[in-house]
Amino acid sequence: MTITPGHWLALSAALFTIGLIGVLVRRNLIIIFMAIELMLNAGNIALVTFSNLHQQVSGQVFALFVIAVAAAEAAVGLGIVLALYRNKETVNIDEITVMRW
Amino acid sequence: MGTAIAFYILAALILTGGVLVITAKSAVHSVVWLVGTIIAIAALYVVQHAEFLAVIQVLVYAGGIVVLYLFVVMLVNLKRPAEAIVHPQRRERTGLLLGGALLAQFAAVAFYAFNSPQVGTAATYSARGNVEAVARALYVEYLVPFEVASVLLLVAMVGAIVLARRDA
Amino acid sequence: MIDMVVIPVFKMLVVITAVLSAVAYMVLLERKVQAWVQVRLGPMRVGPHGVLQPIADVLKLITKEDVRPASADRFLFTLAPILVVVPALIVFAVVPFGTSTTMFGKEISLYITDLDIGLLYIVSVASIGLYGLILGGWASNSKYPLLSSLRASAQIVSYEVAVTMTLVSLIVTAGSLSLVEIVKAQEAHGVWYVFIQPVAFVIFVIGALAETNRAPFDLPEAEQELVGGFHTEYSGMRFALFFLAEYTNMIVVSAVGVTMFLGGWLAPFSSVSWLAWLGLVPGWVWFSLKTFLLLSLFLWIRATLPRYRYDQLMRLGWKVLIPLALVNLAVSAVLKVLL
């Protein structure tokens, strides 16, 4: 019953995959954004696990940077959604078709 | 033993939460599940002795980023329209196929890479605790990226205002 | 076993009981104080001078019918009140009520736990409570609660920045994130931080009023505009939970304010020799007394000041308090390095 880094990494891989499936399957933009957040979080879990494995904080600090990046991306991404919504009232990716997708 | 119990409970919570995020019918429910997942991940960081990161995860992710999502969902999604899926079968099949293949691959990698359990946990890497260790790394080792990150956040701020402002 | 499980559980029970009864009597106190300010008597019927009124109120709320609007989102409608209450209560895990006491021959610390990131824990847990407000308003599927909850959350998010910034300047002064350490630092400095950081204290009090949606910043509950606020559609037990959370939050901010600025469990005037006997009073009594004083200040303000307009509120937060808090933080940091 010992928990090895492999366990944590498997968890992170599973979460990454869930996020990936979400991006590919869902059509609601905001849910796609959230699936991408899941992918970033999976990366963070891997970083923290490796950080423990190597007994250094670099991985945790890297994860902090990832969180900062996620915040910046969320702000800009939601700004883009709002700008789009003002012009065309949809958040469905299939209805965004002025140019070929 | 304690770690094992914590791991399995948290793993179950995180994965269930993740699945619910991408399967929920309404975007608001997705947001709620995302919050749950993020808090469970924060608990996972505590188990892994990354206390500072855990608190930041809750504070920034749950308290900031996801609130933003909730705001936008409410601004653009008030009427709760059903999500129109244009080619449901095709999309879902590709998605699931790809996802399944990747899951298998990832799991294989995770297990193969660390099949020799090098158990390395339970350490704060500094006599004076996790917070100080993180602070030292952040302000000494990674000072340059830290400063660049401040420019990044400035860009995000300017960008969000530029994009969301209604021009007169 | 006893140290690991029994004592913490016992402590939690004591704290929760204390908080819950404090909330009940806060409500009575609020009605009384308002009445006195308006030269009325307030509740007088249940018990002498109405002292049993809270018990009657609680019984009434529990026995009331629990109505859920037909078009409400069933899951979120139930989740929202819980999401508001739980964070408010678990914040108390790191609040130190005193140093330690001896009970049944055992040394027992008067706090549930002492995290070295205590203050960040409080700020982050408190930020979760926001979801309860937004989701409660949204799940009701009704116009006014939604508007109110968006107002409330915008207000809380805005003022959180300023309040957190003032707390950071205190962290800089004290050199620790642990609440116990911060009180000890005040002991070591021989002065409460309200005297070192007066600007931070003022910002903190204003921000605390706004974050708890109290007058003069109680816009989310402005009856004239928004009926009853984000919990308009709630009744019975679920409504009681919102109510409980609101008052618990007031106690939380007061307790944090006391810990950070007013020396926590420390006795006043410790440097004045002929007042040294004040130190004989147990620390938790001082703590409770100071918290009570801060709470009374909130009640007094509510009874005295008129409500702000929404744009005024936002302007105050973003254009006055946040820049001020930033300057205060910068000055604190510079002084810390220089002195």
Add this chain to the structure above:
Amino acid sequence: MQVVPTMADMAWLAPELTLTVGLLILLIGGLFVPRDRQSAIVWAGFVVLGATLAALVPQAGRDVTIANGVFAVDGFAVFIKVIAIVAAMITLETSRHWLTIEGVRATEYVVLVMTATLGMMVMASGVDLVTMFIGLETMAVSFYVMVGYLKPNRRSNEAALKYFVLGTFSTGVLIYGMAWTYGLAGSTRIADIAIAAASPEGSIVAWRFAIMLLVAGLGFKIAAVPFHMWAPDVYEGAPTPIASFLSVGSKAASFAMLIRLMLEAFPSASSDWRSALYVLAALSMTVGNIAAMTQNNLKRLLAYSSIAHAGYVTIGLVAATPRGISASLVYIAVYACMQMGAFAIVTALRQKGVPGEELHEFSGLAHRRPWMAFAMLIFMIALGGIPPTAGFMGKMWLFGAAIDSGYVWLAVIGVANSVLSVYYYARVVMWMWMTPQESEAPLPIAPSMAIAISLAAAAVIIGGLFPDQLFTWAESSARALGVVSVAPALTLR
């Protein structure tokens, strides 16, 4: 022992600091500039970028790693930074005209161009995963905003959205790859990763997996097939000067990051990533060129052509010899001139009420504006790789390097593609010379725009006639990476 970066470190950061301070002053100062004097802000931005370029001069020929080993100042970084800054300056120069026509605010636009440049500079200098990642994101987030800068325009909205969704998705992939790289190596420093990768403990599959994720994540940024699907839509919808900056600056910086990661972090795994990049290069060239043939919108055409050019540049990286890398660098520089020149002409055609992007709008340009048509002819010839232009010289070197390293078939694919590409570049020229004039409307061109176009055209010609200088510079820059250590047959155990 790690210490807080000192003043000496700060001196090495002079270009970045100049740019940062400049953009902060501009951001605040821009508030006080009246609306009808917006071009003053563009001028100020131009001056700051010029100062940054000047601050870069003392760094030429140096090779140091500063700030606890996260930031390198070497010939390679300087080479890429010069391209990025010059691209930003040309972008500002061509934007002046465009900003007046679209009537949008200039301050934030100029500031975002500068922050994107800062991100590129950090990417070029980063020798640490964290630094590279933050630089990349600073650039990417700036671009997300700039692509969507025309808020009332739905195409701009959609372009921003597509770029954002695929960009953040690739960030997720990249961060996962970086997490694995860090985990396997135990350090975020490129130098340490190289040491760990040379004698890998544990699973080799995991190392390959990490490299694959990194290549895929960066493949999105350089728009290599099969990660290219965003590029045409984004280039078409984005403001034209931004599309040009995106296709040049972003691509150059991402290539810098890719080259540094592959050569400095994973020289021992070269056979793995070379075969991956081989496929990417071949696919990008072929798909890009074939898709470009059917395009009638010039911005889309240039987008597909830029995908193909990403393929050409990758050839040098597949060769992975000093000659190959220097050929890649040369080609990036040459491509920057050709691509920005072509985009500048598209920008110039944009007038009030006229999009100026469709091919038929170029009809009879040779009669309306002979000089502009001639410049466009030069860019088209160069993009097609026809002598005597720099485009020809660059391709010669690339294919030569590939043959040197034994990648004859890759060179053959490259040559075949160059021939193929001449078709659609010639189509543009045909429209300009062979079709009667469609519109009689005057076509005013700002002097700054004319100067930018002329300079780019001159650079393309001079680079073709006297290429030695550029080649020498690129070679010395490539040497900074220590690519000599990559022997062709070295593989991961």
